[in-house]
Amino acid sequence: MARLISSLIGKLTMTLPSEATKLVLAQRPKGSIDDSTFKSEKVPMTELTPSKPTEVLVRVDYISIDPAMRGWLNDTRSYIPPVQIGETMRAQGVGTVVKVHSTDGKFKVGDVVKAAFGWTNYALMDESKLEALNPPPGATALDYLGVLGSTALTAYFGLLDVAQLKSGDTCVVSGAAGAVGSVACQIAKLKGAKVIAIAGSDEKCNWLESDLGVDKALNYKSPSFRDDFKKNVGYLDVYFDNVGGDILDLCLTRLNKGARIALCGAISDYNSKPKGLAGYLNLISQRAKMEGFIVFDYASRYGEAQRDLAQWLKEGKLKRRFHVEQGLENCPKHLNGIFTGVNTGKMYGRVV
Numbered sequence: 125m126a127r128l129i130s131s132l133i134g135k136l137t138m139t140l141p142s143e144a145t146k147l148v149l150a151q152r153p154k155g156s157i158d159d160s161t162f163k164s165e166k167v168p169m170t171e172l173t174p175s176k177p178t179e180v181l182v183r184v185d186y187i188s189i190d191p192a193m194r195g196w197l198n199d200t201r202s203y204i205p206p207v208q209i210g211e212t213m214r215a216q217g218v219g220t221v222v223k224v225h226s227t228d229g230k231f232k233v234g235d236v237v238k239a240a241f242g243w244t245n246y247a248l249m250d251e252s253k254l255e256a257l258n259p260p261p262g263a264t265a266l267d268y269l270g271v272l273g274s275t276a277l278t279a280y281f282g283l284l285d286v287a288q289l290k291s292g293d294t295c296v297v298s299g300a301a302g303a304v305g306s307v308a309c310q311i312a313k314l315k316g317a318k319v320i321a322i323a324g325s326d327e328k329c330n331w332l333e334s335d336l337g338v339d340k341a342l343n344y345k346s347p348s349f350r351d352d353f354k355k356n357v358g359y360l361d362v363y364f365d366n367v368g369g370d371i372l373d374l375c376l377t378r379l380n381k382g383a384r385i386a387l388c389g390a391i392s393d394y395n396s397k398p399k400g401l402a403g404y405l406n407l408i409s410q411r412a413k414m415e416g417f418i419v420f421d422y423a424s425r426y427g428e429a430q431r432d433l434a435q436w437l438k439e440g441k442l443k444r445r446f447h448v449e450q451g452l453e454n455c456p457k458h459l460n461g462i463f464t465g466v467n468t469g470k471m472y473g474r475v476v
Contacts, residue, residue, distance in 0.1 A: 133185045133218060133236050133265045140169055140222065145452060146212045146244035152197055155395045156463070157456050161197070162213060162243075164453060172248040174225035181223035182249050184241045186448075188216040188269040189455065189471040190303065191366075191462050194394045203418045212242035213455070216274070217475070218257065218265050219247070231256070236265045238273075243455050245475050262438040270470040271307060271437055271444045272430055278388060278419040279308035279364075280429040284315070286417045287362045287386040291316030296357060296375060299366030300341065301328035302462070303470035304388060308364045309338050310442055320357050322371060324465040331468060335443060344371060354378065367392045369399075376403030385414040391463055445469025 143166045150163040172181055196207050196214055207214050221235040230251045231237065237254040241247040257265045263272060270276065282304075283289045295312040299305040300321035309332065312319045321332045321341040329341035340356045342349060359380040365372050368390025375385065390398070407414055422429075436442035447467040449458040452475045462471060 133220060135220070140246075142169055143167060144169060144172055144244060144246035146242065147452065147455060148212050149197065149207050149209055151209065152199060153395075157194070157197075157460050159456075162456050167246075169246070172246055174223055174248065176250075177226045177229060178251045179225050180221050180229065180231050180249055180251060180254070182219040182237060182239070182241065182247050182254070183222045184217045184219040184245050184247055184475045186218045186266055186269065187241065187243065187452075187455070187473045187475060188273070188275075189449070189458050189462065189473050190275065191389055191391045191394060193459055194463070203420065212244055214240060215242050215455075216269055217241040218269060222246075230254075238265075238268050243452060245452055260434045260438065262440075263434060266446065266472065267437070267444070269472060270303060270446075271442060272433055274419055275303040275470060276307045276433050277422065277426060277429050279304050279311055280433065281419060281422045281425070282364060282386040282388050282417055283308055283311050283362070285422070286415050287364060287384040289315055289317055289362050293317040293361035294320070294357060294359070294380070295362040295364065296320045296322065296360045297338075297364045297366070298322040298344075298371050298375075299389070299391060300332055300338070301468050302366060303467075305364070305366050306332070306336060306444070306469055307442070309336055310436075312362075312364075313337055314436065314441060317362070320353075320360075322353075322367075328465075328468055331445075350374065359383075362386070364388060365390070369393055373401050373403045376401065376406050379406050379410040379412045381410050381412075383410055383412040385412065387414060387416040395463060447471045448474050450474050 147162045153161045199206050218238050221231050236257045239254045295317040297305050297308045300309050301323040309319050309321050319338040321338040322344050323329050329343050332338045332341040342352050359378050361380050363375045363385045365387050366389045369392035447469050455473050
């Protein structure tokens, strides 16, 4: 899969289409995304011609599909402004430069770049908004949206900085078969923790145990899940939370003294109103901590983390699975799919 992806990014075609396509927010969803949430718009390619020395036209090859994107559709106070009605849906992507204004610019035709292109197949970008990609040995350009990108950086800083993970800890990771969770599991193992992973199917649990090497993976849909959790976890030192809801509440009842909970996400509540927690008083009795965090706050330290991640990837200590879906027009459906557990590993949308 990695070799196939590498062969697609950066490949040039002889001609460009007469129009570009973008998906814009048509109305804010009340729950799950539906057919009325986005609409497709066409943009004449003549409007995307670089007209300034620092402008380039990029063909968007792949876009990142992440749970956080659902939160960006809500008109509420958050760590980033919401996507506005009529605005192209926000998304990180990897693409290929296909046209430049000047041959003396920073980029040339054929260069592979990363940026917040949004849900579109072509984007007119200023050079300052682009990151040139030169994957290290064992990596691909697409990894900059996954194990070398914000999802892995989230796992890295959430575990090592927020949760202060140390060798010998019992670490529980929910959403463990997803993009962030699967990396969090592996980092925790690399750092010497006992890792209990929580996922939503036996197939995912098997992958977590056999491929990623967690100590035990638990299917939260199993009738015996709560008993299995108590038996295999006992009491936890670190909980890396991707789901919120009932599983967070369960973990709050199984805290060791001084336990640390890193609140990364709450996918069980993104499409509904949270009902609140019952077990939070255990934070007091166990002198435990529960802290939310945003990976953007660690931007000055991205290089530090990426060096570690790249080295682990090169050594075969960090594994990843590419879950690639097809078609720009299908992105809304695929974003919904994350909340029903269709993906194992990191989800990408192939645009071209």
